[in-house]
Amino acid sequence: MPVKIRLQRHGKKGKPYFWIIAADGRSKRDGKFLEKLGFYNPTTNPAQIDLNVDSTVKWLQNGAQPTDTARAILSYKGALMKNHLAGGVRKGALTEEQAEAKFNEWLEQKSGSIDHKKATLSDAKDKVKAEKLAAEKAVNEKRAADAAAASAPAEEEVTEEAEATSETPTTEETTPAAEVEATEAPAAKSAIEEAAEEAKEDNKEA
Numbered sequence: 018m019p020v021k022i023r024l025q026r027h028g029k030k031g032k033p034y035f036w037i038i039a040a041d042g043r044s045k046r047d048g049k050f051l052e053k054l055g056f057y058n059p060t061t062n063p064a065q066i067d068l069n070v071d072s073t074v075k076w077l078q079n080g081a082q083p084t085d086t087a088r089a090i091l092s093y094k095g096a097l098m099k100n101h102l103a104g105g106v107r108k109g110a111l112t113e114e115q116a117e118a119k120f121n122e123w124l125e126q127k128s129g130s131i132d133h134k135k136a137t138l139s140d141a142k143d144k145v146k147a148e149k150l151a152a153e154k155a156v157n158e159k160r161a162a163d164a165a166a167a168s169a170p171a172e173e174e175v176t177e178e179a180e181a182t183s184e185t186p187t188t189e190e191t192t193p194a195a196e197v198e199a200t201e202a203p204a205a206k207s208a209i210e211e212a213a214e215e216a217k218e219d220n221k222e223a
Contacts, residue, residue: 022083068094
């Protein structure tokens with residue numbers, strides 16, 4: 018029976034995750050499988066991978082063939098490395114203790130590489146966030162400056178109109194006192210002269 022180590026898709030559209038399974042090579046994509054070996058979620062960064070390395074190595078030793086994607090995952094998690102070391106033990110090139118020590122050393126190096134990648138991604142994410150905040154701040158400051166510049170001329174115009182209104186003299190039809198006196202004086206003089214004329218005429222008649 019040809020056995021394949023492959024991925025079986027699950028999850029919603031646009032948010033897939035996969036089971037890593039050992040299945041009959043003739044079974045359907047979503048059909049029955051012989052054993053679930055792990056979990057793979059490519060939507061995270063870095064991708065989330067859980068793998069039962071020992072069970073995977075047993076299937077490899079029994080002749081199971083991984084697909085290309087599964088092979089990359091097995092290599093990433095060390096299953097291929099452990100299978101290679103187990104082959105060395107079978108041939109007598111290594112003892113089990115030596116193989117285990119080499120595998121643990123490989124795991125430590127891999128773990129350090131993964132931690133470095135996570136730290137790099139975190140720093141890059143923080144940098145992008147800081148740049149985004151700085152850009153938003155610059156946009157808001159520009160909007161505030163434009164709004165202030167637009168309102169300044171309007172305020173100046175209102176102030177100038179108010180000053181012009183206060184400086185314009187109020188025009189009233191007032192007659193100066195001197196003109197009133199000048200008008201009243203001839204009138205009084207004319208009345209006196211008329212009275213004197215009437216008195217003369219009365220004397221003549223008498």
